[in-house]
Amino acid sequence: MIKIDKPAWDIMVAHAESKFPSECCGAMLGKTVDAEKRVTQAIPLENSYAGEQGARYELRPEDLLEADRRARAASLDLIGIFHSHPDCDAYFSKTDLENSCPWYSFVVLSVKGGKFDHAASFLPNADQTDAPKEELIWPKS
Amino acid sequence: MAKVLIPTPLRQYAGKHDSVELNGSTVGEVLSALTTEFPDLRKQIFNDEGRLRSFVNVYVNDEDIRYLQKDATPTAPGDTVSIVPSIAGGAVQTAPPETAPKTAEPPLTLSNDEILRYSRHLIMPEVGMDGQLKLKAAKVLMVGAGGLGAPVGLYLAAAGIGRIGVVDFDVVDFTNLQRQVIHGTKDVGRKKLDSAAESMSDINPNVRIDRYEVALTSDNALDIIREYDMVVDGTDNFPTRYLVNDACVILKKPNVYGSIFRFEGQASIFAYPGGPFSSTRGPCYRCLYPEPPPPGLVPSCAEGGVLGILPGLIGLVQATEAVKLILGSGEPLIGRLMLYDALAMRFRELKLRRNLECPACGDHPTITKLIDYQEFCGIPRPVIELEPLPVSPTAKEGEISVVELKQKIDRGDKFMLLDVREPHEWQIAKIPGATLIPLGDLPKRVNELDSSVEIVAQCRSGVRSGKACDFLRQAGFKKVKNLTGGILAWSDQVDPSVPKY
Numbered sequence: 001m002i003k004i005d006k007p008a009w010d011i012m013v014a015h016a017e018s019k020f021p022s023e024c025c026g027a028m029l030g031k032t033v034d035a036e037k038r039v040t041q042a043i044p045l046e047n048s049y050a051g052e053q054g055a056r057y058e059l060r061p062e063d064l065l066e067a068d069r070r071a072r073a074a075s076l077d078l079i080g081i082f083h084s085h086p087d088c089d090a091y092f093s094k095t096d097l098e099n100s101c102p103w104y105s106f107v108v109l110s111v112k113g114g115k116f117d118h119a120a121s122f123l124p125n126a127d128q129t130d131a132p133k134e135e136l137i138w139p140k141s
Numbered sequence: 142m143a144k145v146l147i148p149t150p151l152r153q154y155a156g157k158h159d160s161v162e163l164n165g166s167t168v169g170e171v172l173s174a175l176t177t178e179f180p181d182l183r184k185q186i187f188n189d190e191g192r193l194r195s196f197v198n199v200y201v202n203d204e205d206i207r208y209l210q211k212d213a214t215p216t217a218p219g220d221t222v223s224i225v226p227s228i229a230g231g232a233v234q235t236a237p238p239e240t241a242p243k244t245a246e247p248p249l250t251l252s253n254d255e256i257l258r259y260s261r262h263l264i265m266p267e268v269g270m271d272g273q274l275k276l277k278a279a280k281v282l283m284v285g286a287g288g289l290g291a292p293v294g295l296y297l298a299a300a301g302i303g304r305i306g307v308v309d310f311d312v313v314d315f316t317n318l319q320r321q322v323i324h325g326t327k328d329v330g331r332k333k334l335d336s337a338a339e340s341m342s343d344i345n346p347n348v349r350i351d352r353y354e355v356a357l358t359s360d361n362a363l364d365i366i367r368e369y370d371m372v373v374d375g376t377d378n379f380p381t382r383y384l385v386n387d388a389c390v391i392l393k394k395p396n397v398y399g400s401i402f403r404f405e406g407q408a409s410i411f412a413y414p415g416g417p418f419s420s421t422r423g424p425c426y427r428c429l430y431p432e433p434p435p436p437g438l439v440p441s442c443a444e445g446g447v448l449g450i451l452p453g454l455i456g457l458v459q460a461t462e463a464v465k466l467i468l469g470s471g472e473p474l475i476g477r478l479m480l481y482d483a484l485a486m487r488f489r490e491l492k493l494r495r496n497l498e499c500p501a502c503g504d505h506p507t508i509t510k511l512i513d514y515q516e517f518c519g520i521p522r523p524v525i526e527l528e529p530l531p532v533s534p535t536a537k538e539g540e541i542s543v544v545e546l547k548q549k550i551d552r553g554d555k556f557m558l559l560d561v562r563e564p565h566e567w568q569i570a571k572i573p574g575a576t577l578i579p580l581g582d583l584p585k586r587v588n589e590l591d592s593s594v595e596i597v598a599q600c601r602s603g604v605r606s607g608k609a610c611d612f613l614r615q616a617g618f619k620k621v622k623n624l625t626g627g628i629l630a631w632s633d634q635v636d637p638s639v640p641k642y
Contacts, residue, residue: 023232025228048421049229049231049415050393050414050415055231057230058228058229058415059228061227062203064228065203065225068148071149077149078148079150081228083230085232086232093230093232095232096230096231097230099196099229099230100230101196101197101227101228102150103148103149103151104150104226104228126185
């Protein structure tokens with residue numbers, strides 16, 4: 001299960017809506033206690049995909065390295081990656097799967113007409129063949 | 142000794158440590174020490190073949206080891222080694238466009254004849270049926286059916302590429318046969334396009350061959366290249382090379398590059414748009430050579446010569462890289478420039494990185510449409526001749542035709558015929574009565590010349606002797622003439638027994 005605190009969630013939604021109709025991406029920091037991941041901070045990162053960004057995103061490894069440094073400095077852990085699907089449901093696409101890694105939770109935010117609609121979280125496997133959903137809890141109001 | 146930072150999700154396999162100090166003088170040794178101490182980490186980081194998993198990047202401090210010396214990157218005490226995943230994705234349901242199967246086409250299959258033909262591919266798991274179908278679905282454009290295009294065309298046809306486009310507007314001549322093995326002696330005088338297509342179809346009639354009998358220009362390049370998955374560049378001039386590069390960057394198509402000169406060759410893959418081999422774009426030709434050399438500085442094969450076998454080898458490297466790009470396997474020459482020296486028989490490699498300031502493929506490109514490449518390369522636009530050249534050219538100031546030279550010799554005029562070619566050319570052919578002083582030796586041997594006697598300078602085609610005339614005039618010689626068309630014109634118009642080369 002992954003639970004996202006309101007301050008982090010607000011940053012994620014604002015980032016996703018501001019980048020619409022492009023996809024956005026970012027990192028989620030927090031702590032894992034027992035089986036529960038709790039996100040307390042979100043860091044918007046630049047979508048570095050070179051082509052049309054309406055349906056693609058790419059994270060620079062350097063940016064992820066920096067996010068990990070910030071997590072360590074704040075005694076937090078890098079526990080997930082988020083990105084948006086503009087005018088599209090929050091599912092884990094084939095492209096998402098083929099370019100994922102099994103170490104993190106992948107939260108997808110569906111943004112429709114520029115407004116956040118719904119979200120889901122996925123846990124890709126090491127072979128990049130499947131990504132089962134994990135329970136995602138975000139502040140509804 | 143280096144410090145390895147363990148990403149949060151992997152700490153469960155690393156004794157819950159967030160970092161570990163390990164011995165090793167290279168990244169490879171440090172990672173090996175890491176997985177020896179924590180065996181459970183191995184399958185998280187490495188695949189079954191012991192290579193880093195596709196999504197794993199390793200950094201030493203702030204540098205990606207892919208751009209350093211990979212596993213062999215040295216580590217010093219105090220260095221930090223980080224394991225960073227590469228992550229991308231998106232809502233699109235298909236693979237990137239460069240590898241995406243085209244829509245609304247029936248699924249490809251191989252006929253029994255094709256299965257037999259490609260059996261040595263099919264029995265290798267690295268190619269197999271999937272790979273052979275990828276080759277059949279692939280569309281490759283060859284620019285040039287000359288020295289590099291010859292092996293590229295023959296082997297790509299043999300390999301079973303489904304569709305090959307060929308751009309060429311030249312005609313086969315005898316001087317091509319020493320290296321352009323796609324054409325035969327019987328083809329001299331034919332269009333290279335027809336001769337090449339015939340050889341390729343003979344090897345493999347299953348291949349669709351599209352012929353473009355045009356010079357690739359800024360007006361047609363995008364429309365032609367757009368139809369294909371990638372370009373194999375076999376051009377021999379700078380304007381077309383920059384044109385192909387820029388068009389490939391704009392259209393996001395890989396450019397499989399090769400070039401040759403005398404005994405040396407180069408090959409690389411430019412403008413890789415991102416895909417199975419790398420999530421990021423590769424460098425382009427302009428990242429390596431931002432500006433063309435001044436016109437005339439780098440001689441063409443016609444001027445400088447080329448070992449006939451050389452384009453065979455470089456063209457085959459290009460064909461190999463094209464096939465690897467299609468199959469999605471191996472380590473292609475993306476971000477690597479391969480250098481080959483045939484005389485020393487040595488291969489070297491230079492690492493290339495995309496120049497973030499590159500005007501074509503940088504982060505803020507200024508070349509967003511094709512430009513005038515003749516002008517960019519400093520080459521004056523050819524003046525279109527409205528009237529045909531006279532058969533017996535009237536001598537311009539300071540020039541003399543071969544017919545006039547013959548008359549001069551027959552009359553017994555007193556003059557000096559000065560041949561400024563190289564001694565090895567002198568051995569091939571000469572005009573009777575000439576004196577040999579190579580152009581490069583002229584300054585130090587100028588005292589051998591008599592300024593009171595008329596001098597007619599001569600070389601193979603008239604270019605070098607023109608330079609000799611300029612030099613002599615500057616040195617104070619008044620009676621100097623250049624033989625128009627050189628020994629080639631002499632052979633054509635005066636004495637066919639003198640061989641052309």
